Amino acid sequence: MIIDIHNHIVAGGELGAYQAGLIASRGFHGKGHHGVTEESIKRARWRGHSHSDVLKEVGTDWAFISPRPYTMMHSEKPEKIVHWYCEAVNDTIALQCKLEPGRFRGVGGLPQCAGVSPKNTFDELDRCVKDLGFVGIMINPDPGEGDWQTPAMGEEYWYPLYEKLVQYDIPALVHGASCRNHRESFHGHFITEESVAILSLLNSKVFEDFPKLKLIISHGGGSVPYQAGRWRSQLRGPNDTENFDERLKKLYFDTALYNVESLDLLFKIAGPERCLFGTERPGAGSKKDPRTGRWYDDVRPTIESISWLSAEQKAQIFQKNAEVVFSRFKAH
Amino acid sequence: MIIDIHNHIVAGGELGAYQAGLIASRGFHGKGHHGVTEESIKRARWRGHSHSDVLKEVGTDWAFISPRPYTMMHSEKPEKIVHWYCEAVNDTIALQCKLEPGRFRGVGGLPQCAGVSPKNTFDELDRCVKDLGFVGIMINPDPGEGDWQTPAMGEEYWYPLYEKLVQYDIPALVHGASCRNHRESFHGHFITEESVAILSLLNSKVFEDFPKLKLIISHGGGSVPYQAGRWRSQLRGPNDTENFDERLKKLYFDTALYNVESLDLLFKIAGPERCLFGTERPGAGSKKDPRTGRWYDDVRPTIESISWLSAEQKAQIFQKNAEVVFSRFKAH
Numbered sequence: 001m002i003i004d005i006h007n008h009i010v011a012g013g014e015l016g017a018y019q020a021g022l023i024a025s026r027g028f029h030g031k032g033h034h035g036v037t038e039e040s041i042k043r044a045r046w047r048g049h050s051h052s053d054v055l056k057e058v059g060t061d062w063a064f065i066s067p068r069p070y071t072m073m074h075s076e077k078p079e080k081i082v083h084w085y086c087e088a089v090n091d092t093i094a095l096q097c098k099l100e101p102g103r104f105r106g107v108g109g110l111p112q113c114a115g116v117s118p119k120n121t122f123d124e125l126d127r128c129v130k131d132l133g134f135v136g137i138m139i140n141p142d143p144g145e146g147d148w149q150t151p152a153m154g155e156e157y158w159y160p161l162y163e164k165l166v167q168y169d170i171p172a173l174v175h176g177a178s179c180r181n182h183r184e185s186f187h188g189h190f191i192t193e194e195s196v197a198i199l200s201l202l203n204s205k206v207f208e209d210f211p212k213l214k215l216i217i218s219h220g221g222g223s224v225p226y227q228a229g230r231w232r233s234q235l236r237g238p239n240d241t242e243n244f245d246e247r248l249k250k251l252y253f254d255t256a257l258y259n260v261e262s263l264d265l266l267f268k269i270a271g272p273e274r275c276l277f278g279t280e281r282p283g284a285g286s287k288k289d290p291r292t293g294r295w296y297d298d299v300r301p302t303i304e305s306i307s308w309l310s311a312e313q314k315a316q317i318f319q320k321n322a323e324v325v326f327s328r329f330k331a332h
Numbered sequence: 333m334i335i336d337i338h339n340h341i342v343a344g345g346e347l348g349a350y351q352a353g354l355i356a357s358r359g360f361h362g363k364g365h366h367g368v369t370e371e372s373i374k375r376a377r378w379r380g381h382s383h384s385d386v387l388k389e390v391g392t393d394w395a396f397i398s399p400r401p402y403t404m405m406h407s408e409k410p411e412k413i414v415h416w417y418c419e420a421v422n423d424t425i426a427l428q429c430k431l432e433p434g435r436f437r438g439v440g441g442l443p444q445c446a447g448v449s450p451k452n453t454f455d456e457l458d459r460c461v462k463d464l465g466f467v468g469i470m471i472n473p474d475p476g477e478g479d480w481q482t483p484a485m486g487e488e489y490w491y492p493l494y495e496k497l498v499q500y501d502i503p504a505l506v507h508g509a510s511c512r513n514h515r516e517s518f519h520g521h522f523i524t525e526e527s528v529a530i531l532s533l534l535n536s537k538v539f540e541d542f543p544k545l546k547l548i549i550s551h552g553g554g555s556v557p558y559q560a561g562r563w564r565s566q567l568r569g570p571n572d573t574e575n576f577d578e579r580l581k582k583l584y585f586d587t588a589l590y591n592v593e594s595l596d597l598l599f600k601i602a603g604p605e606r607c608l609f610g611t612e613r614p615g616a617g618s619k620k621d622p623r624t625g626r627w628y629d630d631v632r633p634t635i636e637s638i639s640w641l642s643a644e645q646k647a648q649i650f651q652k653n654a655e656v657v658f659s660r661f662k663a664h
Contacts, residue, residue, distance in 0.1 A: 184528050184531065185566075188528065192555075222555060223524075223558060225558070226552070226589070226594050227589070230589075232590065232591070233618070257559070258560075259601075268593050284566055287565045289574065
């Protein structure tokens, strides 16, 4: 069974139109209705194909779908429009899951805003878990989207949210969103923010304080597995003993890397027992490699080609780790 | 012959005392003298050992020494104290080279300041090349040190400096400096900034406008080689053809990565013909790996252990690429 835990909603134009209206009005016209219906979702296409077909083409059985992160506008004001849009996106995800219950499960967006407590997201978090039946949530480590004002993820600012996640026993996919800073694209900012998040977490007491916290870092952990040597040397324990590897393995990682060398490195550094199949497909890697004619984000055959991984390790990556981490998935 | 192109000065306390005085007075007491002498350099030690001995221990024949980047205080004001300190550091490097002409060559720091043109560094750049006989210079992509205000390295802001480098035929080591932002350490910021620099350069016309520009990206290219798949997909040419790999190979990379998996990936993605041996030793990796008892930054045996590299490719990495890129090295 192939479970893709890093997958984003393919929404029709209704959601974008609703969002544009909220931004233009700054919420003056009220929340209104987002206009997404079962019919509009059935019509939604990615380059002419349904989401399901895009997944079937590469042999994916289950997709855990979250909001498309770069659209989440966490840095917009006033805060209420961030909430309204996030609710609309989660409604859309819930509808998609309802329409194809044998293909999709929901990973909810949180209406995060810079400068306020993560507690402000709890109403929507409760709704995601209790009403919508989602199996995970997504955390943006930088709700200011390039303003670098929010405390990094090792700081106590985040503790109320971690407490809530542990209570619900749901994992969080750590994933950057947009970037207002002119120096990098939102894609580049994903990698930056995921790296900042990991290093802050590894250098903190978070996993002592929340030993059951389940955080999955997107895009194979940003830069950190590649820069492992630097952190083995710099992030030492109190007696100057090495503990980077041990601490790194308190996190989980997805496999949204589109070349064999990097996947090989990820599995060697983080261990196959901490890696969950996730591709973003359709998304950043949905172009064809002109050298092979294959989709970059058709990651499964690439993982299968890594000969030192045992059949059991491959099963962990494709299925079993996801079943353990997303404990609410089995419950359905 | 083993040439380490990424090596920073081991300075005595005089330089730090001079810097502290400039910061405390904000330059009110004038430039004064930095107090570094041949005698003080001879006395300078890294954990009890001379710089030369630290290099000899791992078999390094030549070291190209630059300022220790995180101390360069590019974001301090007024601008004149940044200049004065930078000149003091370059003087120190020149003295070290003069004392051991068979071991060291200089890579000059530039007195970069956020919010002003890189032309303001030209007097010191001229001095480095013409008076001090340095073989390269170092560029900090983020002189604001975490304020993210300086245009990224693909922007025309940098063109006067690129023009100057090409005129002198000297390479630049691209290396972050300090970080005032509370979200990441200066070490983390190195990786962030080097990644921002690469992506901006690859997405720009810089190498069309300066085909002879020689830029060496520190720390194995930050996150970019590891995230190659993402950029192969996203940074496509005008006809949606793949050109990330071709563009990446317009840059050079050092080998300041302290584990075999990452070095292996770097050589596969960037190609051994674009990689120059560089370790920072003594620096971030100068701790012993408790599993092996070896220094992390003893990178040479790690590279030698990579069996798919030919003897010729290893010679390129350890020596020949440096001789080509640092064309002024041979001239001495």
